[in-house]
Amino acid sequence: GSPTTLTMLAWYGQAEPDAVEEFERLYNVKIIPKYYVGGEQMIALLAQSPPGTYDIIHADAEYVQQLAAANFLEKLDAEDYPFDDFYSEFQNFPGHWIGKDLYAVISRFGFLGISHNLDVVSVKEASSYKLLWDKKLKNRVGHFDWHLPNLGALSLLNGNSSPYSINKTSWNNLKKTTLSLKPQIRGFYDYGGVLSSLKNGEVSVIPGIGEWITGVLRRDGANVTTTIPEEGGIQFTESFSIGKNSRKAELARKFIQYMAGEKGQYRLANLNVFPAIIPSKKGWKRMIAEKPMEAKHLGMFNGSGNAIDLIQRGRIHIRELPHQQSLEDWNDFWSEYKGS
């Protein structure tokens, strides 16, 4: 018969054929995506839409917290999902639990450090955020236009061991550090802008982004990479949740299960829109077996220096909302910085 439909509110690419065609075939569903371009708009959209409009919600960890707090998500049962197969760091991923309640299942993640054009900046040079102030990079540094990853990275440079939990003095120092970077800055870009400016050489270095950008560019032949500096890197995560009052919660659960399984994970690691690391061990295996090069770039290989290793060594810090300041403070400062 004709397929049932499943609606999904997602960052672009999560419901493209390369991600969902198999699932659609297996369950005879058609996934109808609503792609969003910013978490805030996504939440606003949810807030103003009748409950049950979206069955699946795909979001970054920061927003899962907000969504859960606002009661836009159904609780999940951890038993339903193959957490055993996930690396331990992701079995109890902090942003997805509120108390004892699970609201989201991680789908993939990535690291943010310094992305750079290898023709201009070598991996070695990129081993410290100090690079950003390099004279040769004047007017050649770009920003992804979002305060959290950028300030997080610079907070790491300032030596804050937990970059998003800093006291007043450190916050003031962070502000100073950031403002001093302004003369180097070429522009503040969204996703597309970041891609094209790195590609065409408009900027040579962008902090606070990662392989999710450079991976895409490399597929297109650009000589770019992402280096996690000595001071550390930031981690982002994507996850799936079930929308409050979804009438097809059962199917949605099936979808998440599929995406957390080996086949789904393998697909997610290779999404056309951009590649990312997956939390599933089975997924890793298959990646290493079938796409060793890609896997290597993403940090999915066996042995020291792989993604999990970096996390375990404390080099990687989860991107979070600020703890001691309000989000607003950070945001206001970012506005001020942009306008300075």
Add this chain to the structure above:
Amino acid sequence: MISKSSISKKLYTGLWSIPLPLWFTLFFVGPILLLFWLSFWDVKNFVMVPGFNLDNWEKILGANYFWSAYTRTILFALGTAILTTAIAFPASLTIAYLMPLKARLVVLGLIIVPFFTSYLVRIYSWQVYLSENGIIQNAFSYIGINIASMLNSPLALYIGFVTLTLPLAIIIQSISVLSLDKSLIDAAYNLGCGPKRIISAVIIPAAKPGIIIGALFVFIFSFGDFVTPTYLGGGKYTTLSILIADTVKSGQQWPRAAVISVIMIITLLITAMCSIAYAYRKR
């Protein structure tokens, strides 16, 4: 007693004066009041909570970056209004007076067509010309001149704004220049007004409503535009619409965005009313 004619008259008046107010009451007054109300709401735990407090207003009005964005936006919009009007006017004159009828129709058609291709697409395409290693830079280096990338510069911003607004301005101006009574021009010539002055002495005053309304729309468009500052300005020139997007990023601060919007609306409303009053003022 209600006569047949008075019914027909009411019908006639009603047919024209009711639809838009009705539609707007149903679908616009609501949102706009909501928006205004929103500017007094709170945000708790990333959720907007209805309420009434002036914090948002205090916060925005007290922020330096708001005022600098405000001035910048006004200046860009004003600059674009002047620039576009200045470019559009000679073109409208040419179209109206120097072209035969058929050429006029063709050119006006050609000016409208780009309008149908998404503005986003056109701005995206401009990047290809202006960027580092873009078409323009390549063209110049081919003839041996090295120029810097033009992206993320005021020039790029103006290019974007003009792309957005020029067709509209030319069309509005042409409509108004075309319907100008030609005998007035002859009358002015006859009184010794040379072809150089005819423009300022007759054509501009007579076509004033069109020119002003055109410029007003240009102002409004570029004042509220988000696309060009983002894609051609590299986000470096924070305009109010970018600021709105930024504001929202501090965890669902839509009420503050609403404050900025209300200020924008008021600004534009004042501009609009002044310019319309000026446009239709005699003398």
Add this chain to the structure above:
Amino acid sequence: MKTRKLTRYIGVVFCSIILIFLYAPIISNFIFSFNSLRFPTIPLGSFSWEWYQLILNDSLVINAFKNTLIVGFIVAPIATFMGFAAAYSDYRFNFFGKKLVMVFALMPPLIPLVVIGLAMLAYLSRIGLSGTLPAIIVSHVVLTSPFAMAIIRLRFSQIESDLEFAAQNLGATNWLAFKEIIIPMVKNSVITAFLMCLAVSFDEYAVTWFVGGLEETSSVRVLSFLQSAVSPRINAIGSITFAVSILLLLGAQYFVFKKLNQDIKKS
């Protein structure tokens, strides 16, 4: 006489420059839609139909095109009618609150789109209309009718007001005078207004994204390609839109010219 020729020459050159400026992005857009590389940089890659194939096989894109057309061709007539009605009643009648109506009629373009989008969504979902094509249509009418009104009102301000009364004086009821006098005089500006509404509706993405829910128009599609996927599919979509609109224009001009020639022959 010589200067007149020179002026014409300069004017024509100037207009050509403007056309080149307006078409430059469209041309590059067209070229890059056939470029095999994902990013529009020079030098070009190889020739490729890939992006067209992608969008033509993408049911979302097809659907978005369909929606765009449906929305546009419903919105434009309604908005043109409403704009016309408002312009005409402003020109013709005096009634209480007219100024207020005019102010409101001009307001929609004054409001930042993201925010009006949210407010619209909030409002429409309260009346149970959000996330549907009618929601998009309703809000597009609000957004476009001010343009129609401004353009048509402008034309009215240049019409000798006596003519309508002269017709009525000769026994034309207001309906007849309207048909015989007003329509012939404002016809062209109404057509322009119609096109303008169509164009604005085609272009709108911010409000549409909010109120449309799962329904998308092609500019919403372009937005997601642009903001999250940078893909030459943008170029392919743009080129197709452009090709369609230029065909429409040529068709329209064909008829206009045919009529023109007939008129010339007649007189």
Add this chain to the structure above:
Amino acid sequence: MDSTHISLKKISKMYGNNIAIENLDLDIERGKFIAIMGPSGCGKSTLLRSLAGLESITSGSITCNGEEISKLEIWERNTPLVWQSLALFPFLTVQQNVEFGLKMRGEKAEVRKTKSESWLKRLGLESFANRNVDQLSGGQRQRVALARCLVTEPSVLLLDEPLSALDAHLSVKMQGELKRLQRELGITFIYVTHSHSEAFSMADKVVIMNQGKIEQEGSPKDIYLHPISSFVANFLGGSSIFKCTLKSISSQYSLLESNDGSFKSSTESIKHFILEQSLNMIVRADQITITTEGGWSENEVLCQIIGEEFIGALVNLRLQSKNGTEIIVQQQQRDMEKLDIEIGSSVVAGWHPEDCYLITN
């Protein structure tokens, strides 16, 4: 049926703070030809436009056949107006302009064609039927405007200076047409004009307006012979006005004194006045005779010729008395030739006591 066709009661029209018509009363009989005259800006056009419903009157009432019409819609009034500004439809041809009214009345195409063609012919426009109105001369346009109204053969016709752009010859011909129409179809004409000859030759009743009010109304002859105020006398022109004081009344002649000397007037015209009252003595130009010697008449003034206008068969002389009073004398061309005078000559202007017409100051 009552013979009053249209009746205006206390109508006023204000433009903002400007009064264009003030408390005006006027009754118009059916089938009559009413000419409205007055100085530029006195409210003539406004009056017609109010009748046609193009201006809504500020106060007062207008009845037509006893029915109040001031609240009726324009198209319900059936009062075609020939506009001073013409208001032709620029996007229609001459013939389409003329047919417009018929079309609005739902006449069939053939009927429209026949009627409009016959009127175009009567107005000498047949060869322009398919032209655009902007390709016509001023007079041709005016005739189109005229034809556009005439073709509907209404019961009332409002005309605002409808012949002002026509040469005298054509104008006379048109006057004939209009008069004939009035007689044949019994149309009530309300005709604004600034041409005395048009008004006086066509009208059954002439209305003289001044500053939004009616100054005098009556038959052409009556108005010409008995202006009730010096405004009317002045407006009609061709009269000299002497400011006098009534000094004595005898059975035959009354004596008046003015700056220019004392004059005698037949007592008959003095009836209503009292001694020492300030009066205006009005003497029509054609009743003054000039001689080089004087002594032939009771009323004589020595003057100098300051102007001479040769108007066809007649000569208008402008004289000035020592005290600066301007005196207008109309002489027939042939009489002039006999006198040997030129500008600057001193002459004696004289008139008979019975030709004096006295009104209050």
Add this chain to the structure above:
Amino acid sequence: MDSTHISLKKISKMYGNNIAIENLDLDIERGKFIAIMGPSGCGKSTLLRSLAGLESITSGSITCNGEEISKLEIWERNTPLVWQSLALFPFLTVQQNVEFGLKMRGEKAEVRKTKSESWLKRLGLESFANRNVDQLSGGQRQRVALARCLVTEPSVLLLDEPLSALDAHLSVKMQGELKRLQRELGITFIYVTHSHSEAFSMADKVVIMNQGKIEQEGSPKDIYLHPISSFVANFLGGSSIFKCTLKSISSQYSLLESNDGSFKSSTESIKHFILEQSLNMIVRADQITITTEGGWSENEVLCQIIGEEFIGALVNLRLQSKNGTEIIVQQQQRDMEKLDIEIGSSVVAGWHPEDCYLITN
């Protein structure tokens, strides 16, 4: 300096296939007042517009002060025109309209103000200075159009029916102003009008046009007394025309025969004609006298009165002879009163042989 100011040589103007002016020659002397008259549509406005450069002539040449100007741009000609259609600037106030020409000449604001105010005053418009032109009456607008040209005090002034919307009183006043201007400033006036009295009272030379050509030119008197064709006689009106054949020429009187009987004419007017030639005998209305009995004159026709027009001091009578010839008689009001006649009465119209004026058919 040559006294010829403007000279038109064989100018023609076609609108598509319509000929508006055909091979027209005209010399205009400096400082003279030329009145151009002719039937509606004969090309008067086109002539003025061609002089002003608003229409480019199809062929011929126009020289001004000996210089060819027909190729000059409009603004280089300095020939202000008072438009028949007024063409006031709707976006300017009355005063700004008047100042326009001065502003174009680069006059200073104070000068403009003084001049425009003085002209507004002279034309009775001072209280409208700040109004919009669309808030004026027809006559007020026309005066603005006039003021707009007069204020520039040019050496040539083109006027297209500039007083057509003014009442007689005001018109006479304006005529005085115009005449004075011509005398004081030596301006050359080219003045299109359809009013005989305007033309005849102001013009130094009258030009009568017909169908794009000049039919006759000359001094007003000359034209009035000696029309060269029955067209001119007819156009000027006020004459009766009898078709005759010349039968005999004697030393004193010549004999002519017509349908209405045989007439005598003084031989002096016969000079150029030959026996049996068909001629038109023209008799001016003021030279015909009517009596009830007849027998006082050599030329008499029995007629019936068919129309009577009362025009101020004069009465125009339209008579018809048995053979249908229309005869126009002008009587002074006072003479009429003595005769006891009414429409339908039979009267005898008579005139003297020396009042006959003969032209070829």
